[in-house]
Amino acid sequence: MSSVKHSQVVEKENHSCQQLCELSETEASQDASKKTSHIWSSFVEQVESMCVSTSLMILGANFRDLPGIIVGADNGVQRDLTVEPILMPSGKPLVPDYAINFCDGKSTRPFSRLWWDETVPTLLCRPDLHSQSILHPEQDRVLTIRECARLQGFPDYYEFCGSVKERYCQVGNAVAIPVARALGFALGMAVRKLTGDEPIMTLPPKFSHSTASCCNLHPI
Structure with a gap:
């Protein structure tokens, strides 16, 4: 990675998700693979199964783009009862009920991917893809701690302490x-x-x- 290009990205300090592409794949995979029981265990299978679908590999896509879902005239969603339900290996439905019921089915945030060149929503204290737009634009994972810190304007040399959960909280609680x-x-x-x-x-x-x-x- 060019040091000149790296400096230009850090100095801009905007909230464009394009900054994330400057991170090395090694750092991203190491940070994202630390699955604590509090954050990761409940939805790892959900992410992997959803991202297998080509419908959710598009920039800005969300659970509404998955098969078996119908968007009504009132912008609410419901299951398509005319097709066979798609199940994960565990036997659970690919699109969970909480995604359909969240905000009366009118939200586009559950399991949604970010864009490279658009403003990122407010970062919270945990990467909860059940109710946030927090999936990486291209890779099948949530944003890492360092990526969230960059979006908050923290320089790359700034260090966070504690567990994965605690470091996510530190970034989310911080004023940009x-x-x-x-x-x-x-x-x-x-x-x-x-x-x-x-x-x-x-x-x-x-x-x-x-x-x-x-x-x-x-x-x-």
Whole structure:
């Protein structure tokens, strides 16, 4: 991976899912393969079985794209009773009832893939694909801790501590770095009464690494 390209991706610090492609497949597989009983055991088979279907391998696809599901005029979903139910090796239905009943069957979030070039939904404290758009755009897995951290604006050198579950919680509970930086600058300007009536405020270049004097923020 080119170091120049890597630096450009980190400096952008936007919420584009395109950043994920910079991660090595080794890191992604190592992080995603740590299946704790609290997070992974209940839906590993569900992910693997669903992703086998070509319908769910499309960018942005979700459980509605799987066979045996009908989307009604009211945007609600129901099972197609005219076709034979598709079962997993365990005998459970490929599309579980909770996906159909979630938000009265009108949500597109359960078992949905992300896009490479669109805004990512808010990251929560666990990669719950039952109710979140958290599946990798191309690979058959949820996002890793490092991928979630990148989406929150954390630099790659930032380390998280604890179990897999605890590290996911740390990322999900954190205020996104770009948001925190913007809030800090705006509050500092407001306290010193240096703001105007303009609706948009632009941060100085490299604001987080600058001093009070170069930002024109003088102590009271």
